[in-house]
Amino acid sequence: MTTTDSLVDRPATSPAFQPISGGRKTKNLFATVLVTLAFLLALVPLGWLLVTVVVNGFEAITTSTWWSHSLKGVMPDEVNGGVYHAIYGSVIQSLICAIIAVPVGIFTAIYLVEYGRGKLAKTVTFMVDILSGVPSIVAALFIFALWITAFGFPKSALAVSFALVLLMLPVVVRSTEEMLRLVPDQLREASYALGVPKWKTIVRVVLPTAMSGMVTGVMLAIARVMGETAPVLVLVGYSRSINFDAFDGNMASLPLLIMNELMNPEAAGQLRVWGAALTLILLVMLFNLVAALVSRFSAVRSK
Amino acid sequence: MNNRDVTKSRPGAPVPSGGQGETPMIGAMSNDPPEPPARTLGEAEGAASRRRADLIFRWLATGSGIAVVLSIALIGIFLLIQSVPSLAANKASFLFSAEFLTTDPANLRFGIRDLLAVTVLSSAFALLLAMPVALGIALFLTHYAPAGLRRPLAYVIDVLAAVPSIVYGLWGFLVLGPALVPFAEWLNQSLSWFPLFATGNVSIAGGGTIFTAGIVLAIMILPIITALTRDAFRQTPARHIEGALALGATRWEMIRTTVLPFGRSAYVGASMLGLGRALGETVAVLIILRTSASASGFSLFDGGYTFASKIASAASEFSQPLPTGAYIAAGLVLFVLTFVVNAIGRAIAGEKVRG
Numbered sequence: 001m002t003t004t005d006s007l008v009d010r011p012a013t014s015p016a017f018q019p020i021s022g023g024r025k026t027k028n029l030f031a032t033v034l035v036t037l038a039f040l041l042a043l044v045p046l047g048w049l050l051v052t053v054v055v056n057g058f059e060a061i062t063t064s065t066w067w068s069h070s071l072k073g074v075m076p077d078e079v080n081g082g083v084y085h086a087i088y089g090s091v092i093q094s095l096i097c098a099i100i101a102v103p104v105g106i107f108t109a110i111y112l113v114e115y116g117r118g119k120l121a122k123t124v125t126f127m128v129d130i131l132s133g134v135p136s137i138v139a140a141l142f143i144f145a146l147w148i149t150a151f152g153f154p155k156s157a158l159a160v161s162f163a164l165v166l167l168m169l170p171v172v173v174r175s176t177e178e179m180l181r182l183v184p185d186q187l188r189e190a191s192y193a194l195g196v197p198k199w200k201t202i203v204r205v206v207l208p209t210a211m212s213g214m215v216t217g218v219m220l221a222i223a224r225v226m227g228e229t230a231p232v233l234v235l236v237g238y239s240r241s242i243n244f245d246a247f248d249g250n251m252a253s254l255p256l257l258i259m260n261e262l263m264n265p266e267a268a269g270q271l272r273v274w275g276a277a278l279t280l281i282l283l284v285m286l287f288n289l290v291a292a293l294v295s296r297f298s299a300v301r302s303k
Numbered sequence: 304m305n306n307r308d309v310t311k312s313r314p315g316a317p318v319p320s321g322g323q324g325e326t327p328m329i330g331a332m333s334n335d336p337p338e339p340p341a342r343t344l345g346e347a348e349g350a351a352s353r354r355r356a357d358l359i360f361r362w363l364a365t366g367s368g369i370a371v372v373l374s375i376a377l378i379g380i381f382l383l384i385q386s387v388p389s390l391a392a393n394k395a396s397f398l399f400s401a402e403f404l405t406t407d408p409a410n411l412r413f414g415i416r417d418l419l420a421v422t423v424l425s426s427a428f429a430l431l432l433a434m435p436v437a438l439g440i441a442l443f444l445t446h447y448a449p450a451g452l453r454r455p456l457a458y459v460i461d462v463l464a465a466v467p468s469i470v471y472g473l474w475g476f477l478v479l480g481p482a483l484v485p486f487a488e489w490l491n492q493s494l495s496w497f498p499l500f501a502t503g504n505v506s507i508a509g510g511g512t513i514f515t516a517g518i519v520l521a522i523m524i525l526p527i528i529t530a531l532t533r534d535a536f537r538q539t540p541a542r543h544i545e546g547a548l549a550l551g552a553t554r555w556e557m558i559r560t561t562v563l564p565f566g567r568s569a570y571v572g573a574s575m576l577g578l579g580r581a582l583g584e585t586v587a588v589l590i591i592l593r594t595s596a597s598a599s600g601f602s603l604f605d606g607g608y609t610f611a612s613k614i615a616s617a618a619s620e621f622s623q624p625l626p627t628g629a630y631i632a633a634g635l636v637l638f639v640l641t642f643v644v645n646a647i648g649r650a651i652a653g654e655k656v657r658g
Contacts, residue, residue, distance in 0.1 A: 017551075024553055031555035035447050038439020039456070042529075045522045046463050049474045107367035115364050124368040126649070127375045133576065133645035134638065135583020137611040138378065141634040144621065145381045166374060173371070197353040199360035227467025229586035230611070234618040255469045255586070262473075262590065277470045284465055 053278050060275025061282075070252075072241035077266035083276055085242040089253035090283065092246050093157050094226045097164035102218055104165075105172030106207075112173070113180040114202055132170035139166040140234040148235070155236050157246040160253075163231035168221045175217025179210040212294055219291035223284045229255035254280040382635040389413075389628025397632065401598045403613065405626035413629045415610070415636055417599045422609040422637075424601060425513045425588065426581035429520035434574050436521075437528035441570075444529070445536040446558060457533065464526035472590035475519035480510025480591060487514050491604055503604030504595040511593030514603040519587055524577035531576065531652070535569030536562050572652020579644040583637060585611035610637040 020028075060066060066082040074081035108128070112121060143163040147153050183206050191201040207214075237250035238260050245251075254276050261272045392411050395402050400414025444457050487507050494500040505511055543561040552560065589612035599605050608616065614630045614637075621627045 020551075020553060024556065028553035028555040031558070032447060035439045035443045038436045039443040039448075041436055042440055042460060042463065042522075042525055045479075046459070046466075048478070049466065049470070052474055052478050053470060104367045104370060107364045108371055111364035111368040115361055116368065120365075120368065123372055126646075127372045129649050130375055130642060130645055131371060133579045133583075133641055134375075134378065135585065135611055135641055137583065137585040137614050138382075138634050138638045138641070140618075141614060141631055142378045142381055144627075145385045145631060146377070149385060149624065149627070150381070166378075169371065169374075197357050199357050202360070223465060227469065229467070229469045230615055233586070233615050234621070237619075255467065258469055258473065259586075273473065277473055280467055281470060284467060288465055 050281075053274060053281060056270075056274035057276075057278025060271045061278055066275065066279075070241045071257075071272075074240070076264045077268050079268045079271060083252075083254065083257060083272070083279055085239070086252040086254045086257040086276065087279065087283065088242060088244070089157065089251045089256070090226055090280070093160045093164060093232075093251075093253060094222050096158065096161035096246055097168055097225055098218065098222055100161070101165045101168040101172055101221070105169050105221075106176050106214065108169075108173045109176035109180055110202060112177050114198070114206070128170050128173050131166065132174070134166065136163070136167055136228050136230040137234070139163045140231040142166070143231070144234055154248070155250075156248055157236055157243075157251040159235040160231045161246070163235055164225040164228060167228060167231075168225045171221035171224060172218060175220070176210070176214050179213035179217065180206060182213070183209045212297070216291040216295040219287050219294065223287035223291070226284055226287070227255065227280060229259065232256045233259065254283070378638060379635075382631055382638060385624075386628050386632035386635050389625050390632055392625055393629070403608075403629070405617075405629045408623050408625040411625060411629060413632075415633055417607055418610050418613055418633060419636075420599045420601055421513060421592075421605065421607040422582055422611075422640075424599075424603070424605075425517045425520060425609060426578055428513065428517035428603060429524060429581045430574060430578050432518065432521035433525050433528055433577060437525055437532060437574070437577075438570060440525070440529045441532035441536055441566075442558060442562070444533050446554065446562065457530075460526055460529055463522065464530070468523065468584060468587045469590070471519050471523055472587035475515055475587060475591045476510070479519065480512075480515040483515055483518070484508055484510055487512065487604065490514075498601060499603050501600065501602040501604070503600060503602040503606065504597040505593045505604070505606030507604050509593055511591055511606055512604045513592070513606070516588050516591045517603065519591060520581045520584055523584060523587065524580050527580060528570075528573045528577040531573035532566060532570045535566040535573075535652075539565045569652050572648045572650075575644055575648025575651060579641045579648065582609075582644065583611055583641050584609075585615050588612045589615050610634070610640075 063079070063082070065080060067087075068084055069080075069082035070085035071081040071083070072085075108124065112124060115121075116124065140163045143159055143166075147159050147162060148155060153159065187205050187209060188201055191205045192198070196204070232253050232255055236253075236256070238256050239250035239252050243249050243251045258273050258276045258280075261269045261276065263269075264272075389411060390397060392408075393413055394410060395412040395414050397414055399416050400412065401417040402412045402414055403418070404410075404412040440460060444453055444460070448456050484507060487510075490500050491502060491507055495502060503512060507514075539562045543565065544557060547557040547561050588609050592608065592612060593606040594608065595606040599607050610633050614634055617630055621630070
């Protein structure tokens with residue numbers, strides 16, 4: 001570097017760090033404003049929607065019979081009755097769905113993380129991705145074609161649960177897979193080194209380590225399927241009274257009740273629509289909250 | 304597992320249901336922990352039962368994986384089988400007819416032209432609205448929001464995804480639609496020369512237009528595009544970001560030169576997945592869109608049915624096989640459409656998008 005000396009010796013004509021030019025500053029500011037606006041823009045519908053539902057639904061859910069009665073014998077224009085039959089339906093359909101989807105989903109995730117190699121694993125991964133994109137109405141049509149048309153079973157809450165399984169499965173597989181991959185390999189290797197067979201390693205070491213994350217994922221998956229409307233429209237009839245039997249007969253659920261009360265022109269119908277919408281949101285939020293609590297109190301320590 | 308009867312039966316270990324594919328798994332066997340050499344009879348028995356337990360567990364896992372693959376195949380096969388008789392009995396062109404008359408099984412006339420037009424138009428409009436906003440939110444949540452607030456703010460956006468679609472439908476139909484009417488009328492009056500804003504086949508004053516439905520769909524697909532894009536942006540190598548900043552780049556220049564090129568494929572892929580969601584959205588569209596007697600004119604102020612809302616609207620009348628098959632055929636088209644869009648989205652996004 002021969003020129004360095006002379007350059008250093010010469011008095012500086014301009015500072016080494018140039019100030020940022022006005023155009024660049026403007027662009028930067030413009031981008032900041034746009035990006036912030038985009039975020040604020042998304043908050044508008046969220047706030048608007050939640051406020052609308054709470055304001056309109058509050059009156060209904062605070063009536064004395066809302067949580068403890070069904071709509072059996074309640075006239076369309078009568079402000080009375082409640083939705084416990086629909087809450088029962090929504091919860092039981094989701095739970096039956098979870099009973100089927102959770103084991104299959106967890107085993108699929110175990111396959112992908114612990115066993116899967118080669119073509120089959122790639123296919124399974126791809127198909128899980130595709131399954132997560134299958135519209136709920138297509139899942140409902142498929143169960144209709146399989147369970148009701150081909151096998152000849154009647155419409156029932158069970159058929160709804162089957163359709164929900166297809167929608168829940170990819171969510172469970174994804175979240176479980178993610179959690180299993182966080183379990184450090186040292187734990188598995190330590191277990192193998194002690195002579196523990198692979199299946200016992202998975203059951204006793206890998207799954208417990210990942211358990212809290214898996215429970216969170218399952219809760220979120222239940223919350224997701226609980227609000228699904230397309231399967232209940234196609235696969236089960238509406239009932240205004242309670243039906244405890246998931247294998248037979250019509251059964252209400254919150255989305256189905258909303259769809260039916262929407263056709264009720266009376267003010268009482270409107271009230272029930274918003275009340276049921278608020279109840280559904282509260283139910284979904286409850287499962288989300290449980291999921292958040294579970295993941296807060298115990299998380300996989302990956303490092 | 305029980306120890307008694309297993310010493311010789313290992314090759315015949317039970318295979319759970321769904322297991323047709325034995326071959327692909329052979330290669331993975333080497334991954335097992337090595338079996339300790341048998342010394343006494345008791346230990347040999349123990350080892351054999353272990354092998355059997357391992358095999359059962361492996362087959363349960365593999366069988367579940369195969370069940371997932373089979374379920375997708377079954378969806379396609381069953382929809383196809385049950386739509387073929389109706390397609391054969393169809394007296395109108397399935398692809399190019401706008402009619403959907405299924406009341407008389409002896410004279411089925413159904414076509415998907417208008418369903419396809421409304422589905423594609425509403426979803427494309429939703430995507431057009433959602434893409435820039437989602438990009439902005441993803442950037443805000445990764446590079447602009449104060450570090451301590453990023454998680455809670457991201458959670459707020461996730462709440463949008465937790466709201467059931469029927470609630471979006473209610474809100475769009477009873478609140479947003481009426482609120483948008485003045486704006487929609489203004490658009491229609493001042494820009495009616497532009498085909499998308501031409502007067503459609505339903506009244507704008509009712510609010511039940513593709514315009515309203517598209518905006519609601521945009522809100523509904525915002526969280527998924529945002530979440531996947533955000534994850535990709537967050538993976539931008541810190542060296543790139545720090546390098547750009549060290550060279551004197553402003554925050555925007557840093558994003559333009561490092562974050563956006565790195566996350567572009569994930570962003571496009573995530574948008575395709577969002578499009579897939581919009582195409583298949585059922586109940587929100589069913590509640591919002593008004594029906595119309597006249598055919599679709601490819602205007603945002605049209606009403607009508609999408610594939611999904613058409614099927615859902617007729618769901619209570621599924622009784623006779625032939626008319627039902629007409630709707631199943633529409634469902635098959637929707638399934639293929641979303642399959643293709645999702646597959647393309649995954650292919651573009653590659654490994655960066657999982658969710």
